[in-house]
Amino acid sequence: QVQLVESGGGLVQPGGSLRLSCVASGFTFSSYAMSWYRQAPGKEREFVARIFSAGGSTNYADSVKGRFTISRDNAKNTVSLQMNSLKSEDTGVYYCKARRPGLPEYWGQGTQVTVSS
Numbered sequence: 001q002v003q004l005v006e007s008g009g010g011l012v013q014p015g016g017s018l019r020l021s022c023v024a025s026g027f028t029f030s031s032y033a034m035s036w037y038r039q040a041p042g043k044e045r046e047f048v049a050r051i052f053s054a055g056g057s058t059n060y061a062d063s064v065k066g067r068f069t070i071s072r073d074n075a076k077n078t079v080s081l082q083m084n085s086l087k088s089e090d091t092g093v094y095y096c097k098a099r100r101p102g103l104p105e106y107w108g109q110g111t112q113v114t115v116s117s
Helices: none
Strands: 003-007 010-012 018-025 033-039 046-051 058-060 068-073 078-083 092-099 111-115
Touching: 003 092, 018 033, 018 092, 018 111, 033 068, 033 078, 046 068, 046 078, 058 068
Parallel strands: 010 111
Antiparallel strands: 003 018, 018 078, 033 046, 033 092, 046 058, 068 078, 092 111
């Protein structure tokens, strides 16, 4: 049974930091590209960051470049998102996604991040 379980969300003041984690099970984690997406109230879900399975190369949305860092630990089946210099517009539900070309995608249930003073 495939599971992606996110954690680490919460309430933080503008300029603060949070670290999100996503623990995977039920599939060959090291063979999948892992991504973080987010969805703000009333908006479409949007891409945040991706880390590829081979070599660990990364992509980021322009809005988070230089502030967020995605990483993975294949030994622990975990992908993380370090978020620094948080802004109110970073508020939303953050989801992790696993993708391998030609196979179904897997999504987690999400974790809420609220940036507010």
